[in-house]
Amino acid sequence: MNDIMTRIREVVNSCLYTVTQEFEDVDYANIKVISKKHFKEIFFKHFMSLPDEQFENLWNHLPVNDFGNLDYHKFLKQFTGESLDVQSKGSQATSPAKQSPSGPPVELAQQLASVTPSMSCEVIEQKLKKDVSKFWKAIEKECKEKDTEKQGEIDAKDFKDILKKFCTIIKPEEFQQLAKKYDIKNTGRFAYNEFLQRLVLSLGPLDMNPQQRMKIPHPKIPMSPGAEHEIFTNLMMRIQPCITKCWKLIRRTFKAYDDTGSGYISLFRFRQALRQYGIIITEEEYYYLCSYYDKHLQGMISYNEFLRAFL
Structure with missing residues (x-):
């Protein structure tokens, strides 16, 4: 249950605006609650799939009212630690006088100010992902x-010019959003390494676009990843071309080693399988890879989670 709660917290904090909008869209009466059925659909879409027994156990830990509906404001507050007062559909922002006395007044504009830019960037990044994934080596070389x-950073204008050579044309205001997000040191420069790693690799909480066909299944047992060390991300970028070229064959090899069908294999067999495809990992790289995918030192790795990072 701790791993499930951790995953919920990660997704809520990284995709707060999207999740809130999903809840509001099915809150037809605008009463800040949604049905168990609607919550399950949204949960499976944005968080993870769970067996019925695990989902029921989770449901019993959530803020459900006497009518068996989820209070989604309390749910979001539970996993962000913040008091939310999101504007209702078609209404004006709530005035301070109408705020609940139990928490500080937070108007819609203030709430969206903290989440809208990053969500806008997610849409822009999704738009660029296919081209960047295809040409990232050439982009990196010019950077x-x-x-x-x-x-690991260059002038934002220079990066914009490089991006134009390889990617779908983006609007000036869209690039400004990206430039703001990737100006990591507030110097007006663009952190291209961070940008390329984010678009080429899919690390962190699972957040599937509903229009995308899932290439590999959700993990049966949720994984709580470890820290993303620079050596780890550099390794993942280095082996990305080989993995994306023959990931189906690699997955077939992993599954052949998975005697129990759990989606996990031993770290020894994992490394052995990669060697069959000419993917050699140094001891230092292997250490940081294990630190990310096996932070609890179980000696096992979820090969689906590993492959998902490249798809």
Whole structure:
């Protein structure tokens, strides 16, 4: 249950605006509650799939009212630690006088100010993902030529010019959103390494686009990832071309080693399978890969979670 709660917290905090909108869309009476059926659909879509028994256990830990409906404001507050007062559909922002005395007044504009930019960036990144995933090596090469001090960042205008060569044209205001997000040090420069890693790799909470066909199934047992060390992300970027080229064959090999059908195999067999496809990992890289996918030191790795990072 702790791993499930951790996953919920990760998704709520990274996709707060999207999840809130989903709840509001099925709150037809605008009474800040949704049915168990609607919650389950949204949960399976954005968080993870669970067996019925586990879902029932989770439901018993959530803020459900006497009528068996979920109070989604309390749910969001439970996993963000913040008091939410999101504007109702078609209404004006709630005035401070109408706020609940139990928490500080938070108007819609303030709430959206903290989440809208990042959500806008997610949409823009999704738009660019296919082209960036295809041409990321060429993009990286040109960025490194501009990055004479090897800081992992270049002037935002230079990055925009490079992006135009390889990617779908984006609007000036869309690039401004990206430039704001990837100006990590507030110097007006664009952190291209961060950008490429985010678009090429799918690490962190599972957040499937509902229009995308899932290539591999949700994990039966939720994984709580470890820290993303630079050596780990560099490794993942290095092996990305090989993995994406033959991931189906690699997965077939992993499954052949998975005697119990659990979706997990031993770290030894995992490394052995990768060697069959010419993917050699140094001891240092192997250590940080294990730190991410096996942070509890169980000696096992979810091969579906590993492959999902590249798809």
